[in-house]
Amino acid sequence: MQKHLKPLRVIISLFFLITASLIFIDFREFFSESFISGFLSLQFAPSVMRFIHILGISFFGFLFILLLTALFGRVYCSTICPLGIFQDVISWISKKVRRKKRPYSYSPPRNKLRYSLLAVTVIFLLFGSVLALNLLDPYSNFGRFFTYFAKPVAVWVNNNLTGIVGGYTLYRVSIPPIPWQTAVFPALMLVLVVGLSYKYGRLYCNTICPVGTFLGLISKYSLFRIRIGEKCTGCAHCVRVCKSSCIDFKTKGIDFTRCVNCMNCLRVCEAVRYRYSGAPALQRVSVSSEANEKTDKSKRQFLLMVVASLLGLKSIASAANSRQTTTNRARRRNQGDEPEMSRESTIPENRQNPVSPPGSVSIEKFNKSCTACGLCVSECPGHVLQPSFMEYGLIGFMQPHMDFRSGFCNFDCTKCGEICPTGAIQPLTVEKKHRTQTGVAIFIQENCIVFVDHTDCGACSEHCPTRAVDMVPFTGNLHIPEVTENICIGCGACEYACPVEPYKAIYVEGNPRHELADRPEHEKLEQPDTEDFPF
């Protein structure tokens, strides 16, 4: 019976992987907010962040995973964690593609490295920084891979298909490019994760991933564990299929801290079975001197592998960057901002604070709780949320900020708060969103077309949903923007719409702590009582 657990595990895991992938590349807003937030509530690290920062609201996901781990071990890693399943897919491809078939073999744990990384993550969290978790969390890394790399590919395919299919069966989509400086790290991680899983199965999960290491501490004592029974004939088939390299055949011991419950061993051998561990004594893995030697060697190999893949990617990354810059420039030219036609603005915007998403309460709080998975970046209908580089400083690396060059915040939209799995962006009602002041617009008259060219413009005021940016009489028939700060909510529609380059004539200064904006009040207009024609 237990033989069939593996196919079942594969089916469930593929559901999680495919759904998570689709959510992150969803460029047509197919998934509802409630589905997304429900589906992702099982992701461990975001759920923990939710638990820490908004105690009481839907942290069941992480408790459920803990319970599951206490019962059966690291089921999360092989069934729910999208990065884990993603690696399984890579390993599977590797098995099909590589000419030289290399079965897995036992390797000793890299305890120093994995426990150090877990310790660093925990210490960072204790000191109120989520940075280490951001960099290492499997769910967030997966999210970035798909938001930064898979989604643009999907959009590219969609747009080309649209051309081929013709007509309007499909429609084209445009998304702003992810800033290359920010994309370098996820790109390196992608190479690392793919490289390690291509060659070594679940080495990433058992060496680098802090979630895996943490769950490993619990799974060591789990109630039901895989054991090699008496029927064992010593063929070592289980060892050769073990992606975690955690079956030590010499001692017939399984390192439960590293077993991800992939169930490959169950599939190939009847002697290997889940068993209830009545006396949960620690199954120690004996490490012989031979193994020690092996450790050193593989440690070196491991480091080499990491360094090589990092170096390998640098050139690819820089090539990609230069390409991106040209397309940016081309795009700007196409939008008609040709320098020979319009004068360039002269005064740089002087933004002191970045603008954090509505619902993030304050920059400080946001920086402490966002794991930078990129979900809101991918789902933001206004394309205003973009991963930051150093806008928040190192502490907020890759966390989204409102980038008014790529879009502006839709007045009635509350999507990011509804889907954020970490609670870093809290859900707002539309009424509350309308008054959440994330920043305040600042007008630079000397850059403004009306001031410089003495022609009408008003693009900023046109887009303003609260009329905080209004057009007031200037000279002659002209009108010039004026900002009423107390009703400005910092949505950035004005900054986005402002046509001057290279510096905008109006920009949003972020509020370190979001404020409550006043409601725009206007008296009701008198209704006309005439039905005559004035002409």
Next chain:
Amino acid sequence: MKRREFIRKSVGAGIVGSALTFTGYNKLFGSAVSDSESPYDLVAVRGGEPDIMFDRAIDALGGLERFIKKGQTVVLKPNMSWDVPPERGANTHPGLMSHIVKKCLEAGASRVYAFDNTCDNWVRSYRNSGVEDAVNDAGGRVLPANTEDYFKEVEVEKGKRLTRAKVHELLLDSDVYINIPVLKHHGATGITITLKNLMGVVWDRRYWHNNDLQQCIADFGTWYRKPDLNIVDAYRVMMRNGPRGVSVDDLVEMKALIASTDMVAADAASASLFGTEPSEVGHIKIAHEMGVGNMNLEELSIHRISV
């Protein structure tokens, strides 16, 4: 991928898409709007519901059949630029839109399309303006205008500041082109009606703002492919805080509709309704001077209808 949606859209629209490719040929034979059949340059209606006012205006102009020949494709350009509900009056009245689609189909149109290059997020603007459902349910179809690929570069020969523009391919492919703006206050141009509404058929709007907006609006009015008919929705009129508006308090119920083949005349009459002297609106004045149309209402034959 969103398979269900994909299938739904494919089935619903595959036919439409393929039909579009043939419309270019129709253009060679179609597009013959004869000016002889209506005694009026402009029809103004007041006091009715949008659909009734439309019917009265079109009857006075000689019927929709004068503009649409059997089998022709029609493209409508409403204003659905803003992600606000219909009662805010920032977008063309959905009831008017659905009625016009029906009437176009009754007049023999093979297909009726509508699009707008929106200011707010296009999916939400189409949906929340109510225009998407109004058009689709009436048998027409809204089409995307959200990426540059849908726009083709054309020359604006008589333009002073705007000499080239990228316009939506539907304008080039469709036989009949009907402009259906909503009359509104506008912070930048004072007022927005037919000429200004055409900013939603081009891709590169920033250029206009950057290069004398009022002149560019008038320039684009000189482009050869002018709307065959302009219907101004002045049922609910935003009198301040335009073009997006802040609340329903910005509106008055004017219950009016203007119809004309002349954009400048339609703008002049609408401006008067709004309470603005047409010659004080930059782009109307310039367009008049450039010969796009006539803003001197006293020189036009106007039919006034009170419902």
